[in-house]
Amino acid sequence: MADDILVKQDGPILRITLNAPDRGNAVTDDMVIRLTKMINEAGKTADIVVLRGAGKDFCVGRAGMGARPSPEPTAYTRRNFSDVVFDAYGAMRNCPIPIIAVVQGGAHGFGCAIAAACDITIASDKASFSVPEMAHQIMPTMVMSSFVDRVPRKAMAYLVYSMFEVTPERALSYGIVSDVVPAAQLDSHVDKLTAAMLKAPRISLTSAKEYVRTGPDMSTAGAVEYARNLHAVINAAEEIRKPRG
Template structure:
């Protein structure tokens, strides 16, 4: 049984998920991934308006820890035991009604880079660093690419994968991995400011915007406009009750 390193707490309108494995750079085993998916779903089912994802220590997440896990003698078993838990984290993020803010203070490597990218808003310290190193072990990071390709331009993502180069926070911001970069000393204050501002918005407005950004980018322009009109009408109608 894995140690419990994913902490989930709700205070008022904010649910906070904390990955607490600083001694391992917050790298996550398969068992930890299951905890993380469960934490996102529990936070999503709470009455919170907003979810904040944090990690302890100097690093955000140094990727996947290969320790533990079940034997996977076949491709089918490999998909079930290794691949499915990773995809389930992305599905849990995508499936919450609340916007998720990730706070990145240091290294975000491999799965950590994808995790930072997957969240709705990602605020990073100017000391943060990002890298997709999987090809060093001849492991194509297709799962990371699957969640990043809707946010990072194709040429840039391809370069990150094949070159395995580390990029700084300013570059990650330009590529769409991040929403905002702030000086390290101001990171917590800036996150608090944005959280305070967002929690003054209604549940309905926040949820509608997350839903729109989840669905509309894959739609034709006319369909996206019609869907937006339906969501807006629903929010306006709720506000009048």
């Protein structure tokens, strides 16, 4: 359905809302494909993306998780099916502008993965996070791939093997969440965050994301040199001196 993802251009902010609250915003493959396209194109019209779910949950996973197709696809075909999800994670990493996830409730499976993949994740103190894939006889490496540059090994192993729901405070300690706020203050906190970010020129937002994406994977010497070069180039750019209109 076209209305299972809502999109609103709010000035320099692109607001994307997963809109299937009756099923906890569990996503179909078609929804994931459309979400990926939206993220890939977001930088053309916006400086920030705010991603959230309608209703009480953020996203409880993929619709029909654990259902087995008949006949069973070959490994090659299954790999192509999986690319729908991997492409979504890649779009979030490669989007030139920062993506903020707003998690008010359950973030499980795919929902937990995209919460981790976003650049900033603000969680309500009522939120919960889990990776229940193995309980559904699903290998959890798709979700794990979204954690690999964000979540420490032991935290990743605990989430995957235990399949337990963890608190937002625990998710914060794992690197999935950026900040935890009281549920009643979630929206106002996100508004304050976006307002603060939009005081900076667009070129600062995009360059900071570029460094966050690439710097940690470099050697220390390489990361420092890249920071020096990026700092010099961006601070010399005309765009950084232009006030927002």
